[in-house]
Amino acid sequence: MSRLNRSTYPAPTFPEKILQFGTGVLLRGLPDYLVQKANAAGKFNGSIVVVKSTDSRTDEFSSQDNLYTVAVRGVQQGQDVAETTLVSAVSRVLAAQTQWNEVLMIARNPNLQIIISNTTEVGLNYTEESIFQHPPQSFPAKLTAFLYERFRSVGGSKAKGLVVIPTELVTDNGLKLREAVEKLAKFNELGKLFTKWLKFHVRFCNSLVDRIVTRPTAEAQQALETELGYEDGLLTFTEPYHLWAIEGDDRVRQTLTFADASTPQIIIDEDINFYRERKLRVLNGTHTLTMPLGYLLGLETVADEMQHAAMSRFVELLMLNEIVPTVPHYGIPGMDKAAVAQFAHDVLDRFRNPHLDHLLLNISLQETAKMQARNVATIQRYYEQFNAVPPLTALGFAAYLLFMKSVRVEEGQYLGEISANGGIITYPIRDEQAGYFHETWQGVDPKNPATLQAFVGSVLANQSIWQTNLTALPGFADTVTAQLSALLTDGAASVVEKAVS
Template sequence: MAPLNRTTHPAPALPERVLQFGTGVLLRGLPDYLIHKANQQGEFNGSIVVVKSTGGATDEFAEQDGLYTVVTRGVQKGQLVDKSTVVSAISRVISAQEDWKAVLDVAKKPSLQVIISNTTEVGIQYVEESIFQHPPQSYPAKLTAFLYERFKNFGGGRSKGLVVIPTELITDNGLKLRDIVEKIAIHNELGKLFMKWLKYHVRFCNSLVDRIVPGKPDAATREPLQQELGYTDKLMIMAEPYRLWAIEGDDRVKSVLTFAKADPNVIIDEDINFYRERKLRVLNGGHTISVPLAYLLGLETVNEMMQHPLLSRFVEDVIAQEIVPTLPVWMIPEENPNAVREFAADVLDRFRNPYIEHLLLSITLQETMKMKARNLPTIQRFVEQHQQIPQRMALGFAAYLRFMKAVRLEDGVYLGEVATPTGGIITYPIRDDYAEYFYKLWQQVDVHDAASVRNFVQTLCADTTLWEMDLSALTGFADAVADQLTNLLTLGIEATIERQVATAESTTSGSEIG
């Protein structure tokens, strides 16, 4: 078969309007894919120059003229999706290590409007260094050097300012990147005029990206796909159907990012906190509150969890009845009052994606930190709004405590154990910064004594150093968790879930306080 390139798949050569730092699959599966879609609809008419910041050759991109296939597979509105798209948005890829001058030359292009990055969370950090190295080491220093080159070339013209959109998964990524760039500019003594141009004519936008892009398919998956498509593609990637790119910006930003017109899943708003909060509580929180319970039951993947009759019911109900109602009404866009419930339906579709093997054990990494950030505010809001304890979340929290019960320390790793329904034993690593803390607390618990378990839960909930709040002050929460934990320890995982489901069917979502 012939390789994928612009000879076998002709594509228009468009002005280079975007500079992108990073060749990773998230960028190629979301921003680049969306820009390609916009180009097809005549909404942006711009291509992307990609900078490969890390070492390594760019031969694969050159051989394919920047083309690659995005294979979209998953579930959307209950229906299976399986389609392939040849993305032609990338014009070329430049190695920062091998040809930094070529990167700086892009700064001289009048057509350039946008800079995108995804250099991982550790990429947006301040490093005190000269921007006049070839190249600078850190991403912010590279960006500062590029912006300074553009400033010099165009004499600080306001029309040659840029929109900078980091997609790294940190809160306020745009503001943090701007602060670091300003600090680097001061350290390098780039002058007041550059600082003024940077302040008024370079717009740093916070952004939120949400799409699972597992990456390059394995050989067993790729070969039949290539046979079906009729070409070979070394850059092929997989992606789920769901996609969201929320960008914080005003009318000026909208006038530049015209690619947003081509897809309703690109949102430009002056405040994107709603989209971040919605994702954190519903998607991430739904994972965190459910996964320990599913893993303790002997399941391995999120898809298996959603195929299990008890667990799927638990996930659906905890999201719909105890998480969704707690998002503050004032945050929900007036033009779409159903935005949270619609997102929740999308989340359940994503959890059911049979093409993505999302391991439950991987999701339990730093479970304590995740529980604190994602679920405790939800529990607190539920209690304040309903004067009830969210019983499903209490069970999920109890399952988390059970998951954190290590039986031994081996080669520096705390190990937990749980019996399977078939009588076997699963041994699993507890990859959590608080593993030792929980190990010591569990040593004092008699799992056959309900009073001992209750004392353990009360002590844990009252630890304000750990939670940064007093969970024992949520009237009835510690008791509800203790009851569920006792059941998990004595009745077993499946019997406890069955009891909870039966109770939920005969009562309301929560149990009244007082």
């Protein structure tokens, strides 16, 4: 079987209009995929130059002439979806470590219009450094150096400004990146004219990306390559659902010609908070509240949860009855209660996707911070609307507290244990608060209800974690304590069955 390349699979070439920082699967499976679709429809006619910052190896792209395949598999509105797209939108991939001068040369390209990034959540953080290194270390410094080169090459032209769209999963990612770039411009004394050009002619857009994109398993890779008739080391596996919400004005709409009425998956609006809140609360919040209980049941993936009768029912009831009613909406078509409800049903379809191995342990990374960011406001809003304890949320929170119970520490790694599937499963607790929970659990005697109640009360009252005192919510601490006691004495299977019956 031959390797995918342009000799065997010829593809058109287009002017380089997009500079992209990042080579990960999310970018390949969402923005790059959408640009490919637009090129195929004759709507954009532009290609993407990719910058790789992590190391200097780009052979995985160059060995197949920057082509790769996106395999879409899953269920959408009850229908099986199987689609395969050959993406040729990437023109070349440059390594920042060894080809920084070539990256800067792209700044002189008159066709360049857009910069996209997906580094990491901490990749947008400001670091005080010189932008004249080859290359600068942080992503904001690399971007500042590039924009400064652009400014110098175009003489501060308004017509040659750029639209910058970070896709990192950080609230107000565009504003955060702009702030870092402006600080670097000041630190590096780049001058008032550059600062003015940056302010008026470079548009930083907040954005939200929503699509589960993975690498296929070895078995899926082999099956797909057999089906396709070629080897693809960049084969990208994704679900049917996709959304890219971009905060922008008419200038942004005119620049992003790959987005129009025929691509409802790309939303350009001056306020994308509705889409951010909807995803954060419904999809992410449900993941965070259900992951611990699913794992305590001995399940491994989100799809496993949805194939477990009681756990699937728990997920649905929690999402539809306790989370969806609390999501803020604007009461207008597309941004109303119906849109939230439709999104929730789409999410349930996505959770059931048997083709994606979405591991619960991966979801558990920094579970405490996620619980605070995704679910505390939901709990508070539920009280405001119903003046009552959200019962399934309380159970999910209790399961989280039990999941955070470490039994030992090895080489600085906190380890938990559960009895499941006929044996003992040891798992890592990858959480900045793992040490805090390890110490706090030491004072708990499962046979002494008072110690359990004191433990729950102490955790819920910890304002440094939750940014509020959760014991102030009437009945919440008592309900969490009761559910935690039941999990310890009766086991997760019995407790979840009772909760959904």
